[in-house]
Amino acid sequence: MLAQRTALFKSPDSSWTAAEAASATSGQVIDLTAEEIWSELAPTVREGAIIAIHRDLNCPTGPVDLLQLREALARKISAETDQSWSADEIAVTSGPKQGLFNVAMALLNPGDEVLIPVPYWSTFPVQIGIAGGTPIFVETRHNNYVPKLTELAAAVTSKTKAIVVNTPNNPTGVIYDRVTMADIAQLAIDQDLWIIFDECYGAFAHAPYVHYSIISVAPHVRERTLIVNSLSKPLALTGIRVGYLAGPKTVISATKALQSHTSSSRDIIAQHALLHHLNSGDTAFQERLQLHVRNARALGLSILSTLRLVPTPAAQGGFYFYLDLSELRRRAKARGRELNIDDVVNVLLMDAGVATMSGTAFGDPAGVRLSYGIDLQLLEKGLRRLTATLNTWN
Structure with a gap:
């Protein structure tokens, strides 16, 4: 019998698992779940690691x-x-x-x-x-x-x-x-x-x-x-x-x-x-990374601003867009239906080919998180798919 505390260990990254499975079969899924920026290694970090290895630091x-x-x-x-x-x-x-x-x-x-x-x-x-x-x-x-x-x-x-x-x-x-x-x-x-x-x-x-x-x-x-x-x-x-x-x-x-x-x-x-x-004291790499994130944010906000029933996210810091689907859920409830955010994430994955993070992982039944730390072309493609899908819902 496992310790009771292991019940706390359940991973919230269900959308990532689904994205991996879908990608393995179709290769068409655009992953907007990652908590990282897609980038090469900083030259100064690479140099430091190589120097340490050559010094036999062990x-x-x-x-x-x-x-x-x-x-x-x-x-x-x-x-x-x-x-x-x-x-x-x-x-x-x-x-x-x-x-x-x-x-x-x-x-x-x-x-x-x-x-x-x-x-x-x-x-x-x-x-x-x-x-x-x-x-x-x-x-x-x-x-x-x-x-x-x-x-x-x-x-x-x-x-x-x-x-x-x-x-x-x-x-x-x-x-x-x-x-x-x-x-x-x-x-x-x-x-x-x-x-x-x-x-x-x-x-x-x-x-x-x-x-x-x-x-x-x-x-x-x-x-x-x-x-x-x-x-x-x-x-x-x-x-x-x-x-x-x-x-x-x-x-x-x-x-x-x-x-x-x-x-x-x-x-x-x-x-x-x-x-x-x-x-x-070299800040060049970090400045380039910040520029990439700013460009990704600007691109993403321009696309997400076309959403009809979902407010444009604040995206004040970090590299996530957080969508509030409360209005879509309210309209669904008025028609006697429940709009489950986990189901929304699954539909976006299967119909739009976009992997997103359900707000239920963050204690929010109405939110969806999108990472914009990825390649700009993939980001644009993924967000256009997502907005097209959400805009068909009323």
């Missing part, structure tokens, strides 16, 4: 990570938050998922509650549950996917331990403004809460929208904030799996102790590759 970097990489990350975070950070306030992890897991395990006791705005990245509630905590969902769909302070405050109980702040948001692409973040920071102080600040998509904020670290907005909240980030998104390195945490030394030390007994030290070649990139 020994562990210590119990968890490479000191020089933590020092370089501390400099990076110092510049982003306008505050000084040291290496012992940083931990390198096997991607941001491990960082989030380490935080949950270090902070939560059984029964502790964590506020999560809806829609949410599917990993948040699963990891909280594994740690023995209880996710408390706070709706945002009625407020353009931005949490209202009054509703967050109303959800706080004597058991509330933390709040998850994910901006730019996955799946919605919404960026929280300074007022929202200042309000959340004050709520955390007033209610003695931790803030788990996931800013993995922070490098992709699309003008006129601007991404701010919550610590730069409210410096006084630093002592109760854990920053979770990664170089995977801004450098299109999702396969290399290097993330990092920043926060109070006591919490960082606890996460390192946990990691020393789980995954232990991060891949030494990957760490040296990213250290080489950070020390190079």
